[in-house]
Amino acid sequence: NRDFTDVSMAVIRRLPKYHRYLKDLLDKEVYRISSRELSRLIGFTASQIRQDLNCFGGFGQQGYGYNVEELYKEIGNILGLNRVYSTVIVGAGNLGQAIANYPSFVKYGFELHGLFDVNPKLVGMKIRDINIYDVDELGTFVKENDIEIGIICSPKEVAQDITDTLCKANIKGIWNFAPIDLKVPKDIIVENVHVSESLFILSFLLNEKSKRD
Ligand code: NAI
Structure with missing residues (x-):
């Protein structure tokens, strides 16, 4: 290597x-x-x-x-796309479900093993054959199934708690969609997708352009 x-x-x-x-x-x-x-x-x-x-x-x-x-x-x-990664999604709302439904991640080796949520209406449901579990089971599930990547799609207010649970359960990396900077031990890798940051750059550029036109 x-x-x-x-x-x-x-x-x-x-x-x-x-x-x-x-x-x-x-x-x-x-x-x-x-x-x-x-x-x-x-x-x-x-x-x-x-x-x-x-x-x-x-x-x-x-x-x-x-x-x-x-x-x-x-x-x-x-890029490390020559192997399989096990993942879970935490927060099975709009974004969590959209990611679970997106076929490309699986195609590139990112296998989804479970979704986790607090909402009793969602727990027990399936997205494309994948169970939505109670978030109380998150730590045990991640440990027992050697999950490597946690995908955070929860509200930002609970994202740090979820992160702490994931870290205690030996997660390797976090793909974070919640608009908050997470604190993690230094051997854990976080990649943020702060969608609105990119949107705000677009609005900046649009306004700069209209000033010039
Ligand atoms: P949503 O409200 O549809 O889904 C959030 C889900 O998290 C809900 O199902 C809720 O029950 C669950 N949840 C709440 N507390 C939890 C906990 N302690 N553990 C596990 N699950 C918990 O929200 P949405 O739209 O899916 O957004 C999710 C996150 O992603 C937010 O932080 C949002 O700011 C961010 N985001 C959303 C985008 C979007 O296009 N919807 C785009 C970029 C970021």
Whole structure:
């Protein structure tokens, strides 16, 4: 297993975009691409692309370009998409159910083992064959089933308590949708999706543009 700790997070954060574009190319049966063509598609400069991909040992060949399939697989491997992850969703409301219903996560190896909620109307129901359990069972379930990833889709007021339960149950990572910054022990990884932050950037840009027009 190669270690990528010396690769900057800025580069890592661009990898999912490469991965997505390479998948689209493969779907279109394009098997070879130059950094210039890739640049035209993705919008990063060709030199940026060469630099990014060089961090991982340079996949390209002078005069040939990149082998799309190889590059796609390799970026998938770097991102850790070459194995299965066990997950649970905590908070089975609008967002929790939407995520549970989204087929792509399973396709990429993120297996959902259960949803958890406090609402007695939801507990006992199923989303796509997956049970909604009482949140009181969360810690035991995570421990007994070696769950690696907790997906937090609860109101923000309870997100820290849920996090503490997950951490005590040896969770490895948390995908947090609640609009709050969680406190976790340092060996636990949190990736936040603060949807409204991105929306507010959009509103900023819209207003800047209307000032210029
Ligand atoms: P929701 O109200 O539909 O669902 C929240 C669920 O959490 C409910 O089913 C509730 O019973 C459950 N819950 C409450 N306390 C709990 C606890 N202690 N343990 C387990 N479950 C508990 O809300 P929604 O819209 O699904 O949003 C969930 C979270 O995601 C919120 O923090 C929201 O700010 C955030 N969010 C929502 C987005 C959306 O598009 N709906 C987008 C981005 C973030």
